[in-house]
Amino acid sequence: MNKLKITFFDAKDYDRDSFVRANSEDRLEINFFETRLSEDTCRLAEGADAVCVFVNDDINSRVIDILAEMKIKLIALRCAGYNNVDVEYAYGKIHVVRVPAYSPYAVAEHAMALLLTSVRRIHKAYIRTRDFNFSLNGLTGFDLHGKTAGVIGTGKIGRVFIDICKGFGMNVIAYDKYPAAGTEINYVPLDEIWEKSDIISFHCPLTDENRHMVNAASIAKMKKGVVLLNTSRGALIDTEALVEGIKLRKVGAACLDVYEEESNVFFHDYSNHIVEDDTLARLISMPNVIVTSHQAFLTEEALKNIADTTLENIEEFFANGYSKNEVCYKCPEVKTCGQEHNKGCFNATGVKTEEKDRNTF
16 A cells, blocks of 8 residues: 655654654655745645645645645644635635644643743843843832733633633633633623733634734723733734834733744744844834744644644545544634534535535534
């Protein structure tokens, strides 16, 4: 039996290491490319059965058409989010699978690490003591105990972050379009999050509905000195509005592991280059902003889970014609679309179902 051939895009050293370990006995033939998937690089996947992509690969309609023309049957995301894939256009042409959960602890813990680093000025103290400067001037922080944390998105990551906040003695309020049943989470309207929170942390997927949910209007409703944490998707925040909010001293600090224009910058070393993104350069230059390069997921445990689940998704799909982790654009907000998901989201011949059937799923 011929091995399945998988082409990896945007592959870094840690991807190679984790997937080589997961691909025991070389069950799959894997080709790694550091370049991102785009219209210009699609042809690197010629002859493959599937492509494996990450958050900054651009899987638009043209890319989907080229992959389908090359008889590639599966796009395997090695991440949870899929806002970079035109999943509606992919329907009937190529299947899409993802890793719905790899380590909620990794992302939630990174969010708290950013928060503590910011409010206790740890990053500044580290730089000072490296120069043998042991002055405490300008390093005054504030207690987290008793503060109100607003958490937007209460999936697995959001709930872990809530537990961490409660461990610090914080009051937690939350917003989710689809509240988690059977929990003691204190859900409130979104405006109440803006108005009452000392710290706001984002743990929700990016959708057309919530793009730029942090904007000039929502910032105006926030407490003076609010701290914003984003370890989810950059475009949840209007960066220009954030910069203005910081300049007006309305936003006290911003901790960003994601950035809405990150695809041209993150995961690459530009230390010897002039940064062309003026907005990002302004953010990084601000003393109350911390930027990390989409590394919240990056733990040994998460990398192992990502590799294991991705390969399981691929093998399950080609063995059975479906994967339990298939992305279906008909599932609103990743909720159930009514299908049992014991088959592919469209029929095996690649022909779309009738419109009247599509609306009943």
